[in-house]
Amino acid sequence: MNFKDKKVLLLTVSFFNYEKIIAQRLRELGATVDFYDERPSNSILAKGIIRIKKDFYKTQINKYYQKILEEIKDNQYDYFLLIKGEVIPPFFIESIKKINKDIKTVYYNYDSFKNNPNAEHILHFFDEKFTFDRNDALSYNIHFRPLFYSKEYEEIRDYKNTVTYNTMFIGTAHSDRYVISEAVKKWCEMNNFSSFAFYFSPSRFVFLFKKLFESTFKEFDINKISFQSLKHSEIIDLYKSSQAILDINHPWQKGLTMRTFEALGAGRKLITTNSEIKYYPFYNAQNILIIDRENIKLSKLFFESDTVDIGQDSLYKMSLDSWLECLFFEHQDNYWFN
Numbered sequence: 505m506n507f508k509d510k511k512v513l514l515l516t517v518s519f520f521n522y523e524k525i526i527a528q529r530l531r532e533l534g535a536t537v538d539f540y541d542e543r544p545s546n547s548i549l550a551k552g553i554i555r556i557k558k559d560f561y562k563t564q565i566n567k568y569y570q571k572i573l574e575e576i577k578d579n580q581y582d583y584f585l586l587i588k589g590e591v592i593p594p595f596f597i598e599s600i601k602k603i604n605k606d607i608k609t610v611y612y613n614y615d616s617f618k619n620n621p622n623a624e625h626i627l628h629f630f631d632e633k634f635t636f637d638r639n640d641a642l643s644y645n646i647h648f649r650p651l652f653y654s655k656e657y658e659e660i661r662d663y664k665n666t667v668t669y670n671t672m673f674i675g676t677a678h679s680d681r682y683v684i685s686e687a688v689k690k691w692c693e694m695n696n697f698s699s700f701a702f703y704f705s706p707s708r709f710v711f712l713f714k715k716l717f718e719s720t721f722k723e724f725d726i727n728k729i730s731f732q733s734l735k736h737s738e739i740i741d742l743y744k745s746s747q748a749i750l751d752i753n754h755p756w757q758k759g760l761t762m763r764t765f766e767a768l769g770a771g772r773k774l775i776t777t778n779s780e781i782k783y784y785p786f787y788n789a790q791n792i793l794i795i796d797r798e799n800i801k802l803s804k805l806f807f808e809s810d811t812v813d814i815g816q817d818s819l820y821k822m823s824l825d826s827w828l829e830c831l832f833f834e835h836q837d838n839y840w841f842n
Contacts, residue, residue: 505829508534511580513600516587517542519614521736522762523587525654529824538576542592544568569596577603583832584609586630589623597629608632610831614651616640616757634831636759638780638841647835650784651762652827653769656740658819661771663744670697670807671775672746674739675763677705677729680720680797681752684777687800688750695804700742701750703729747807748773748793755797760784765822768792773811775802785842786818 512535516523527537544564573596581604586592589611601607611630613623617640624644627633633646641648671692673685685701692699703724705711708731714721734742743749749767751774753760758780767774768786777797781787790812793803820826821839830836 505825505833506534507832510534510582511536512538513576513579513581513584514539514587515542515585515592517590519588520733520762522654525824526587526828529654529828533828538579538581540572542586542588542590544591565591566593566595569593572596573599580604581607583607585612585831586610586626587612588615588620589613589626590620591622592626594626594629597626601629608832610634612649612831613637613640614759616759617644619756632831632835634835638783639758647830647837648840649827649830649836650760650822650840651765652824653762653765653822654824657743657766657769658823660740660743661769664771666744667747668698668745669700669742670747671699671750672742672748673699673701673750673752674734674742675703675752677703677711677714677721677724679752679755682724682728683720684752684795684797684800685750686723688775688795688802691800691802695802697807700746701728702734702742704733705729705731706733707731743767743770743772746772748775751776751778752797753778768814769819769822771811773806775806783842785839786814786822788812788814 507530512530514527514537518541523539527539530537569592584600584607601609609630610632611627611634613620613635616637617623627644627646634649635641635644635646636650638648671688675681682703689699689701711729715724749763749772751761751763751767753776760778760781764774764776764781768791773791773793775793775795777795779794781792782794790809791814793806795801821836
């Protein structure tokens with residue numbers, strides 16, 4: 505895979521620094537990358553307006569994209585990669601294609617189309633279209649490509665005898681995550697297994713609002729919430745110290761989370777509420793325990809058994825390099841649809 509002398513325009517919403525990891529890997533592979541955040545602002549207020557009533561923010565969105573066009577009007581790009589496409593206006597995509605006659609346009613959605621309605625309206629502009637959701641891929645007749653893990657997680661595989669926690673959860677506070685994670689912790693305590701959980705909220709106000717009005721937040725102990733995210737190095741250290749990673753997806757989400765691939769890429773076991781994982785080519789019940797979010801039951805045998813090697817081909821397919829290869833050069837539907 506070679507991006508030497510290629511120019512890439514990358515637009516994506518900010519998502520836990522993964523946008524920086526993608527841009528950096530493209531540069532390492534030889535590309536010149538111009539990156540722009542897809543949102544005009546990442547403030548709590550702006551995100552809320554965009555999600556609830558995007559039209560209220562339309563003027564600011566259009567001004568933001570006009571500004572980007574002015575900045576890049578003299579550049580010639582080989583590729584345009586858009587990730588998620590939550591607010592991007594059609595006129596921007598049309599302008600990019602008009603300015604760059606031979607550009608290859610690529611779209612990737614790591615959310616459901618139901619939760620990201622703008623995506624459906626812009627699909628037709630793109631040469632190659634991908635989603636992390638198997639059902640959406642079938643419904644919209646586009647390519648299926650799950651998420652990935654970055655190289656540093658693969659390096660964790662060498663840390664095999666450093667277990668401090670049998671289960672580890674890191675995640676943003678939402679839906680029923682706290683209830684499920686605390687149930688897992690209770691099971692671990694009753695069965696002499698250790699556990700660790702880190703709950704993050706980007707805003708004290710948002711957390712307190714949800715605690716007042718969302719039933720699943722009423723049980724949330726405010727002393728267990730952090731309003732400052734972990735450093736990346738701290739997350740890596742926790743992976744090194746953990747036997748199994750707990751993944752709790754949104755109740756409505758079918759696509760696999762980034763946490764799924766980071767856990768497996770790191771050679772860790774995975775405990776997940778997402779039953780869709782059993783349809784993936786790398787699924788092995790000895791490595792992956794599916795739990796019912798309504799009736800939490802774990803297995804001692806799962807912790808006492810060894811992790812099964814999933815093989816180099818599956819490991820590579822889950823990597824960032826394979827993800828880039830799939831989006832820019834050759835789809836992998838035959839593999840991912842199993």
